[in-house]
Amino acid sequence: MMMVIAIAVGVLGVGTILSAYTILTREISRNYLNTNPASALIEMDKVSDSLVNAVRLRPGIADAEASSTLVGRVEVKPDEWMPLLLFVVKDFNAMRVNTFRPDSGAWPPPDGSIVLEREALPLVNAKIGDALSIQTPNGPEREVTLSGLVHDPGLAPAGQEQTVYGYITPSTLALLGESRTLHILKIVVKDQPLHVTAIERTVSELSVWLKQQGNTVHEIRIPPPGKHPHQNQMKSILVMMLIFSLLTLLLSAILTATMIGGLLAQQVRQIGVMKAIGARSVQIASLYLVLIVLIGIVAVMIGLPASIAVGRFFASVVAQLLNFTLYSEAIPRWVYIVQLFIGVLVPLLIALIPILKATRTTVREAINDFGTSKKKFGTRRLDAWLGRIRGLDRTLILALRNTFRRRGRLLLTLSLLAAAGGMFMTSLNVKSAWEHNLADAASDRHYDLEIRLNHPEAEQKIIAIVASVPGVQQVESWNLVPAAAQRSDGLEIVRTYPDGGHGSFNIRSVPAGSTMIQLTQLSGRWLQPGDTDAVVLNHTAHALFPTVKVGDRISLTANGGPVNLRVVGIAREIITPASAYVSPDAFAKIMGKTGQTNALRIVINNHDTNTISSVTREIERALEKENVSIKTDISETRLDSALNGHVYILIFTLIMMAVLMAVVGGLGLMSTMAINVVERTREFGIMRTIGGRSGTVLRNVISEGVFIGLLSWTISIVISLPLSFYVGRLIGNLAFKSPLPLVLSPMAVVIWLTVIVLGSIAASAYPAKQASRLTIRETLAHI
Numbered sequence: 001m002m003m004v005i006a007i008a009v010g011v012l013g014v015g016t017i018l019s020a021y022t023i024l025t026r027e028i029s030r031n032y033l034n035t036n037p038a039s040a041l042i043e044m045d046k047v048s049d050s051l052v053n054a055v056r057l058r059p060g061i062a063d064a065e066a067s068s069t070l071v072g073r074v075e076v077k078p079d080e081w082m083p084l085l086l087f088v089v090k091d092f093n094a095m096r097v098n099t100f101r102p103d104s105g106a107w108p109p110p111d112g113s114i115v116l117e118r119e120a121l122p123l124v125n126a127k128i129g130d131a132l133s134i135q136t137p138n139g140p141e142r143e144v145t146l147s148g149l150v151h152d153p154g155l156a157p158a159g160q161e162q163t164v165y166g167y168i169t170p171s172t173l174a175l176l177g178e179s180r181t182l183h184i185l186k187i188v189v190k191d192q193p194l195h196v197t198a199i200e201r202t203v204s205e206l207s208v209w210l211k212q213q214g215n216t217v218h219e220i221r222i223p224p225p226g227k228h229p230h231q232n233q234m235k236s237i238l239v240m241m242l243i244f245s246l247l248t249l250l251l252s253a254i255l256t257a258t259m260i261g262g263l264l265a266q267q268v269r270q271i272g273v274m275k276a277i278g279a280r281s282v283q284i285a286s287l288y289l290v291l292i293v294l295i296g297i298v299a300v301m302i303g304l305p306a307s308i309a310v311g312r313f314f315a316s317v318v319a320q321l322l323n324f325t326l327y328s329e330a331i332p333r334w335v336y337i338v339q340l341f342i343g344v345l346v347p348l349l350i351a352l353i354p355i356l357k358a359t360r361t362t363v364r365e366a367i368n369d370f371g372t373s374k375k376k377f378g379t380r381r382l383d384a385w386l387g388r389i390r391g392l393d394r395t396l397i398l399a400l401r402n403t404f405r406r407r408g409r410l411l412l413t414l415s416l417l418a419a420a421g422g423m424f425m426t427s428l429n430v431k432s433a434w435e436h437n438l439a440d441a442a443s444d445r446h447y448d449l450e451i452r453l454n455h456p457e458a459e460q461k462i463i464a465i466v467a468s469v470p471g472v473q474q475v476e477s478w479n480l481v482p483a484a485a486q487r488s489d490g491l492e493i494v495r496t497y498p499d500g501g502h503g504s505f506n507i508r509s510v511p512a513g514s515t516m517i518q519l520t521q522l523s524g525r526w527l528q529p530g531d532t533d534a535v536v537l538n539h540t541a542h543a544l545f546p547t548v549k550v551g552d553r554i555s556l557t558a559n560g561g562p563v564n565l566r567v568v569g570i571a572r573e574i575i576t577p578a579s580a581y582v583s584p585d586a587f588a589k590i591m592g593k594t595g596q597t598n599a600l601r602i603v604i605n606n607h608d609t610n611t612i613s614s615v616t617r618e619i620e621r622a623l624e625k626e627n628v629s630i631k632t633d634i635s636e637t638r639l640d641s642a643l644n645g646h647v648y649i650l651i652f653t654l655i656m657m658a659v660l661m662a663v664v665g666g667l668g669l670m671s672t673m674a675i676n677v678v679e680r681t682r683e684f685g686i687m688r689t690i691g692g693r694s695g696t697v698l699r700n701v702i703s704e705g706v707f708i709g710l711l712s713w714t715i716s717i718v719i720s721l722p723l724s725f726y727v728g729r730l731i732g733n734l735a736f737k738s739p740l741p742l743v744l745s746p747m748a749v750v751i752w753l754t755v756i757v758l759g760s761i762a763a764s765a766y767p768a769k770q771a772s773r774l775t776i777r778e779t780l781a782h783i
Helices: 002-034 049-056 118-124 170-175 196-212 231-266 268-276 281-322 333-359 363-367 381-387 394-403 407-444 459-467 584-591 609-625 636-679 681-689 694-736 746-772 776-780
Strands: 040-044 061-077 080-088 101-105 113-117 131-135 142-151 164-168 184-189 217-221 449-458 472-477 480-485 492-494 505-509 520-524 534-538 553-558 561-572 578-582 596-604 630-635
Touching (some): 002 231, 002 281, 002 333, 040 196, 049 061, 049 184, 061 164, 061 630, 080 170, 080 630, 113 118, 118 142, 118 164, 142 170, 164 170, 184 196, 231 281, 231 333, 231 407, 268 281, 268 363, 407 746, 449 459, 449 609, 459 472, 459 596, 459 609, 480 492, 480 584, 505 584, 561 578, 561 584, 578 584
Parallel strands (some): 113 142, 217 492, 505 578, 534 561
Antiparallel strands (some): 040 184, 040 217, 061 080, 061 131, 061 184, 101 142, 113 164, 131 142, 449 630, 472 596, 534 578
């Protein structure tokens, strides 16, 4: 029964992840492609209906549509605002590119109202029918009715990005104080729509034609074709989970081999008798192999349906977190076949080793097996070392010696328990490394708040306004402008999604002598006075130019013109988009003007969350009083909320996988102790004849189980280090473009020590109790 449970647990782990993987990878792609995502979004001065119709007739263009996006703010609590990304849709009933569908409420939204992406509703603390206070870059604060919700699977979840997504008509846009003119041309290419080079070629040709028609082409966004913003991250994590689940299955197979080895140890003399009356090794081995196959089939019958159900549930949880719909939970036939084969073949192959070893035993060796050790105490180095120990309970010394009595079986048991412990500690180590990374990022930033403005303002005026707010300690101007790698055709192409966030790249000015950030230099140096053409890339920006090194020059496009800079340093900067840092003089040269600012970084006297929120509200009031339009504010709290939403599902999954491994490990320890008790039955009889009591036997068996548990705990610490390194590398590169640091969590070590000691006692208790109840007659009569 224990073998069936162990294999079923392994099949459950593999089947769950494999089922979820096939569902999620299919459905996230289906959801995203169903929106007919734009191959490119071309920002222009204006996009008319006649231009859209003309573009649709161009060679290589499958479809085109006009739209607009802009970043505003929405009040989520009294005097507390969040970024609002507005998508302007001309006709909600005739969308062709980047489509979405109604979820609840009015459709299409009446003029003067707004619909939100369904995942954004919890962020605004409102319900359908409520009035939302909204402010756009060029308009005053207005109240707009929330008329409904939509589902837009082409965007990253609003909660994870800490951004509210809203959809309005051009009439509503005009009501908010903005121009009705649409300025984004969305296109879908006809030939090779999933190849970046083909898209770039078509967009380049189209841009030339647009300019010939007298249009102004600004920025061009080409998102990764055919991929949801979080698709690569999801697939990478699922592959990692699949690897760990296969490890669980392997451990289950090892457990099966351990149990078969124990069964064979009990039947050595029976095997000898069978051979004595003419049975061949092949015939005897076939009996046990058939048994393994039958056990595997039963285990698959138990584990497979459970894995399908759990896999579908897990897929639904991930789909909800990533905000896409599971249109189908169908699982391919090959998944069932794979589970059947691995549930039967893997245990069979692993168990083949002890079966062949036992069935090759000679008749003489089998008949002479009495269940006691053939070696005298003291013949091994360990025995000699134990014999020199004084002052320690002899029972404990005997338990320690018996721990190493069957070294092959001990190795298998340790593998089970250490792998489970290593996995468990890895999950908590990664969690600690994530938190350590956030703490490092916070320590790099010596400011509490960043405020970005919709339009450049007089620098000295803005700094004076903010500095006058009670609670503000220091204010600096940190200008920024979007940038892109320079191309031979002069186009400014960036790799961002329609939300404008994923894949963004900015040039930022650093005030001379500023201490608001102190980054770790990976190579080169930081900016110095007199650097007029120097740039320091953070590691995320360097990932966009992987061949660039210190001393090289990079050519960029920013503010509509070429920019050529000399790389003097590459710095590690966590939780920050790709940024290129330049001096104020270099930034002024890029922009063609001085004395203005569009972003501020602020240090507040007290750094607690409540004080920062309170001072932020006062700063916003002061700026609004002077008619300064605020684009967004970014605080540490909001950054933490956005990032933590990306990682906790992974850590939870890791812990669940560790629990499965721990179950297999616990079964392994229980099996090992039970087999050891059976093998040592006559030994216990000898102990009882020379005065050993039931309590002595009980203590001896439980002590042996605890020793094995403690050994596995030590090994699991060692195993967790490389595991934590590689998992942290994967997660860090996905989230930060930089590996997470290797952190050994003391809490993880202590928790697993507690679990392993209590688990070892529990796993050894039943075999120990059975052994302590044996009479002398029963033990000595044991064959």
